[in-house]
Ligand code: FES
C-alpha cells in the first residue's frame with residue numbers, strides 16, 4: 098500500500114492503494130468514477146480509455162503509480178455538462194446501443210480530434226480501432242466524429 | 252368511445268400510502284394482486300394510472316418501461332407506445348426503468364425479438380386506458396359528455412366551453428374511477444409519435460458516463476467477489492487450499508459454493524454452467540484479482556450425468572451431460588462422421604429418394620460453423636444483498652420473471668421478498684437470459700451477510716460461457732437434364748443441437764424435399780445467441796441457393812423470387828412457416844434500393860435474405876479487395892418487420908446486426924482443446940473493429956400497416972451469406988466454413 102495524490106478532472110484525490118493497481122480500478126472502486134469501463138483489462142477493447150495529459154490512454158494498462166503526477170481526465174471531466182462537441186455529436190446521431198463502450202469511444206474520439214481536428218475516414222479507422230463496440234455502432238461513431246469536427250470549426 | 256367498465260378484467264386497484272391510488276395494469280388480463288412497491292413508487296404525491304404511468308399534480312408525467320434494456324432501445328420505444336395513446340408531449344415526460352415487478356407489468360422479457368411485438372397491443376391499451384379515465388374525470392367535473400372532450404399534450408380540453416384541465420389536476424379523481432375494459436385505440440394514420448424517430452431516452456446519461464450498469468453499482472460496505480471455475484469443460488472441483496489467498500490484503504473470505512442444489516429441477520433458462528465454484532471475496536476488485544491467483548485448486552474429471560429439464564412449459568426432457576474433455580478438431584471429425592450416418596427425418600415431401608435416383612446432376616455442399624462466445628461488452632456481473640427482510644438484486648437479466656423459481660429454490664428466499672433492479676445491460680445477445688450469476692451472487696451475499704458485487708473478468712466471461720452451438724449441415728440438390736431442380740435434401744447436426752428449420756424456405760418450393768437432423772451431446776454449455784440456429788442455417792442455405800443460381804445460370808435474386816412465387820402459388824406441404832409474399836417483398840426492394848444490376852466499379856456484390864422471428868430481411872453486400880483482405884464498401888439492408896415504432900433506433904439495430912454478422916462470419920470462432928477454451932480474452936479473440944466495419948450501411952423498411960414484429964434477430968442471420976456470396980464474386984472461392992477469414996487466408 099502506498100499513499101499518493103491523483104489529479105483527476107482538475108481535482109486532487111488522495112488514495113492509499115497498492116501502487117501496481119491499474120488506474121481503472123482506482124477510478125472505479127476508490128474514486129467512484131464509474132464512467133470509465135472495464136471490458137478486458139488487457140488493453141484490447143478501449144472501454145477504459147481516459148486522457149493522460151490530453152492523450153488517450155487505456156487505464157487498465159496504467160499502474161496508478163505512473164498516473165500519480167499526471168493530469169487525468171475521465172468522461173466525468175470531459176465537459177461540465179456533458180456538452181463537449183463529441184458528446185453533443187453522439188447525442189445528435191444517437192450513436193449508442195447498449196452504451197457500455199461509448200464512454201471509451203468518446204474519450205478516444207475527443208483525443209483524436211485534439212490531434213487531428215479534421216480527420217479523414219482512414220484517420221478515424223486507424224485511431225478508433227483500439228475500441229471495440231460489440232453492438233456494432235461503428236458507422237455512427239465515424240459519422241459522429243465528423244460531425245463533432247464540423248461543430249468545433251464553427 | 253366505448254366505456255364499458257370492469258374492475259375484474261384487466262386492472263386492479265389498491266391504495267398506496269399518501270392517499271393516491273395504484274392501478275396495476277395486468278398485461279395478459281390475468282389478475283394477480285398487485286404489490287405496492289413502497290419506496291420504489293416513491294413520492295407521496297405521484298398518482299399512478301395503470302401500472303405504467305405516474306402523474307404529479309403539477310403535471311409532471313413519468314412512464315415506466317417494463318422490459319430490460321440491453322441496447323435494443325426498448326426503454327424508448329415501449330414508453331412511446333404508451334405516450335402515443337396517452338396524448339402527452341414526449342419532450343416533457345420522463346421515462347424510468349421499471350423494477351422487476353411482474354405482477355405489475357405481467358411480461359418483462361427481452362429476447363427472441365419479442366419486446367415490441369408483444370407490447371404493441373397491451374402498452375397502447377395502457378395509454379388509452381389512462382387517457383380515458385382522465386377524460387372521464389374531466390367529464391364528471393364539468394358535467395359534460397365525455398364525447399365532447401379531447402386530450403392533447405397532457406391536457407383535457409372542452410372546446411365548447413373553452414375549458415381545459417391538466418392531467419396533473421385530474422389524476423387523483425381519475426384514479427378513483429372504474430376502469431374501462433376496452434378503450435378505443437388510435438388508427439395508425441392518427442399516430443404522431445409512433446413512426447417518428449425519437450432519441451434514446453438514456454442518451455445523455457450514457458455520454459456523460461453516469462452509473463447505469465450493474466458493473467457500476469456501488470453501495471456503502473459493498474464487497475467484491477470473483478469466482479474460480481474449472482479450467483476445462485468436463486472438469487469439476489475436487490479440493491482447494493485457500494490459506495495463502497486468505498492472507499492477502501483486503502480479503503474477507505474464500506469458500507466454495509454449490510450454485511444449483513442437488514436435485515434442483517431446471518427450467519427454461521436455468522442452464523447449468525460450472526456448478527461448484529470457489530469464491531474469493533474482498534474489499535476491492537484489484538485485491539480480489541490478486542488473491543484469486545493464490546488459491547490452489549485440484550480438479551477432477553466429471554462423470555456422465557443425466558438431468559431432467561422442463562423446457563419452456565414443454566414436456567420434461569432428459570439432458571445428457573457426457574463426461575470427457577472435448578476438442579474442436581475432434582468435434583469436426585465426429586460431425587463429419589455423423590453426417591454420413593442415419594438421422595431423424597424432420598420433414599419429407601414427395602419422393603426425394605426417387606428424384607435423386609433419376610437426377611442428371613447432384614450438387615452437394617457442406618457448411619460448418621464453430622462455437623461462438625457472446626462477449627457482451629460488459630462482462631457478467633450481479634449485485635446481491637440478501638437480508639432477513641428481503642433479497643435485493645441489481646441484475647443484468649433479460650428475463651427476470653423466469654429467475655423467480657430459481658431464486659426461491661436455490662437461495663431459499665420466498666418469492667414475495669425478491670426485489671430486483673433491472674440495470675441497463677452492456678449487451679445481451681442471448682447471454683443474459685441465463686441468470687446463474689444471480690444465484691451465485693445471492694449465495695455469496697448470504698454467506699457474507701453483506702452487499703456483494705460479483706464480477707466476472709473477461710476471461711471468466713469467455714471461459715464460463717453459454718455459447719452459440721457448433722453446427723454442420725449438408726445441402727443437396729438434384730437437377731434434371733434441363734437444369735430444373737427436382738429435389739432438395741438438407742441434413743444437419745450440431746453440438747448439442749442441429750440448426751435445421753425444416754418448415755422454412757426453401758421448404759414449400761420443391762415437390763421433393765427431405766430434411767433430417769441429429770444432435771451430439773456435449774458438456775460445453777450452449778444457449779441463445781441472436782437466433783443461434785437461424786444465423787447458422789441462413790448462412791448455409793443462402794450460400795447454397797447462390798451457388799445453385801450460378802450453376803444453372805440464373806440471377807441470384809430472380810432465382811429466389813421464382814422459387815418463392817412457386818411457394819406462394821402452389822405451396823408444397825402444410826407447415827410452411829413463412830409468408831412468401833413478404834419474402835418476395837424484401838428481395839424486390841433490396842434489388843431496387845441496391846440498384847442490383849449496376850454493381851459499382853471495383854466492387855463485388857452478394858445477396859441473401861431470410862425469415863425468422865416473424866420478420867423478413869434481405870441484404871446486398873459490396874466488397875472490394877485490398878491486399879487480399881475484404882473491404883466492405885456498402886451494405887444495403889431491407890427489413891419487413893411491420894410498423895416501425897422508432898425508425899432511427901430501428902436503423903441503428905439493423906446496422907448493428909450487419910456489423911455483428913460480418914464480424915462473426917469473418918472472425919468468430921471459439922476453440923476448445925481438451926475442454927479448455929483456447930482464446931480467453933479479447934487480445935486472443937478477434938472481434939470486428941472500426942477498420943473492418945462497412946463504410947456505409949443503407950437501411951430501408953418495407954412500409955406497411957402490419958403490427959410490428961421482431962427486429963433484434965431478423966437482420967442478423969442473412970448477413971453471413973450475403974458476405975460469403977460477395978466474397979465468392981471477389982475471389983472465385985466459395986466460403987463453406989466459418990470463420991471465413993481462415994478460408995480466405997488459406998493458400999490455394
Ligand atoms: S479494459 Fe482496458 S482496454 Fe479493455
Ligand code: FES
Nearest residue numbers: 195196230231232
Ligand atoms: S454500444 Fe454496446 S458495446 Fe458499443
